[in-house]
Amino acid sequence: MKIKAIITGASGMVGEGVLHECLLHPDVEEILIVGRRTAGYTHPRVKEIIHPDFFDLSPIKDQLKGYNACYFCLGASSIGMKEKDYHHVTYDLTMHMATILADQNPGMTFCYVSGAGTDSTEHGKMMWARVKGQTENDLMRLSFKAAYMFRPGFMKPTKGLKHVLKGYKFFTWMYPALKALFPSRVSTLREVGLAMINGTLKGYERPILEVKDIIKLAHNTA
Template sequence: MSKPIRVIITGTTGMVGEGVMHQCLQNPAVEAVLIINRKSSGYSHPKLKEIVHADFYNLLPVEDELVGYNACYFCLGISSVGVSKDDYYKTTYLLTMVVAQTLAALNPDMTFCYVSGAGTDSKEKGTGWAAVKGKTENDLMKLPFKQVFAFRPGFIKPIKGLTKTHNFYKYINWLFPVGRKLFPAGFITLQELAAAMVQVTLQGYNKQVIAGKDIITLSKSV
């Protein structure tokens, strides 16, 4: 029998992180959820613990609270639109690596799931967002975790009723059933993403880069 999942989730003040947290709190395979935010999320649940910590580039003051977890679902990220290349690199690559390196040292039995994106360039060509994401994926996979997976979703359908959904989804959600029918690999639900993360944590997978089609397949296995 697989060990219960004790997971650290980042980015829960955003749509993806909030949705993954919501699903994990409902999943019986998940025993405990720790979220780390710069400000309080306002969430309360018997499984949930929250650390409010302003500086993600220095986790030393909270390291003792990060021990004893066997999964991390890293959902923290920013869009490259309207952001300088330096700021995007700092947030997307440097911040991610600081968190991951800390967790790898504290919890070597951890499965690390990184939310990347469709179109990421594993060859790291150029200086655009796709190359930065590719470098982040590649360097995460060199860390001494038990497992590392890079999830590359395309369009993600949000979970109805949650509070962090971007306003523009009100106008584009109609695309989902059409896109799912015509190009199913590019259109997933947030429930499927969370379920796939739980599944790879429990059972592993034969690929480290998890595309949309894999996410759907994994979610059905839970």
Template sequence: MKVIVFGASGMVGYGVLRECLVDPLVTEVMVVGRRALGRQHEKLTESVQPDMSDLSTVDFAGYDACFFCLGVSSTGMTEAAYRHITYDFTMAAAKPFAEANPDSTFTYVSGMGTNANGRQMWARVKGKTENDLLAMPFKAYMFRPGYIQPMYGATSRTALYRIALTFVAPLFPLIRRLAPNAVTTTEQIGRAMLHVAREGAPKQILDPKDINALR
């Protein structure tokens, strides 16, 4: 299986990339991002794209799945700026990928509470993104994780999240026992993405419970 990963420098993308590289059924992984990861692996190739809204130089043909993990926090951002990164970047990847691989799988990391008609700005933007992806010809799956525990060296690029995760990490086993349907890990998200790429899933919008059920 050949896959593309967007956002591999972020916490979720890092975890997804790791699972792709250790999975024996994945033969090739292309990472697309604004800067090189500086990582070497026999399966891995990189496409550095300074302008993520124009991916005309990326060859999307021949891939079985695209795992789109690129995203930013909406904190302190205007709606226009947040939409540019969240919606425009996603569409810039999804449209040519769908044209090149209409029978493939596209997974998108969204968030709990996403709603195109919601009151919160980020929820509306992600909701619009989800709806447009679901209307495309490929098999689209929306991942809506809640609390995400980073694994195997994955770290958030958002300073506030890093601080919060540092304090919460020791409590993760307790949180998982008390609220098993609200938490997941970067490892499980990666495994679940590979699962839907190979076998699909019962539904297209997946919450933490659905993500954790896919192996």
């Protein structure tokens, strides 16, 4: 099986890291980056669509056909946001694109970057966790071949990439200690990317992937 993947958020740290692993992987034959601004990558296997309004993808809908994977790495911080606004840029935006993709590509595997601590009940105290929980739950109800909810914790950035968040740079040197002290909360960004690829190629036994699942799937070479 060869992967034709759509990647969102490639101008951010996680999306760029996933893109990097896709470019290195022999089973990823085509990549479509969809973003509001360019990710800055030129490669024979990469196409890019710059579309400023992710709340209305109808003008580019036909260009989203023919793909068997989506690695949805686009996201916004909830800091300083009211729940209504965060719900709009998280739930509404994600579901709009995912609904189109499920309709256009029924054989697609959809991987969504959520976060550790996401609230599947949708009724917890943390606003962002409730919204992410609702997003996860409704994504899993769409008609994808498979939908995987990724809940990473701290991710060690991939060396040499352009879009590493500033705060992560200060903590990278602590990764060995964090890994030893909190093995269920830390992974590498490389493992997140590889887990998405392996999830597309091989599947996984559960739809929600905590950090331990991400690491397990990343190293599944069977």
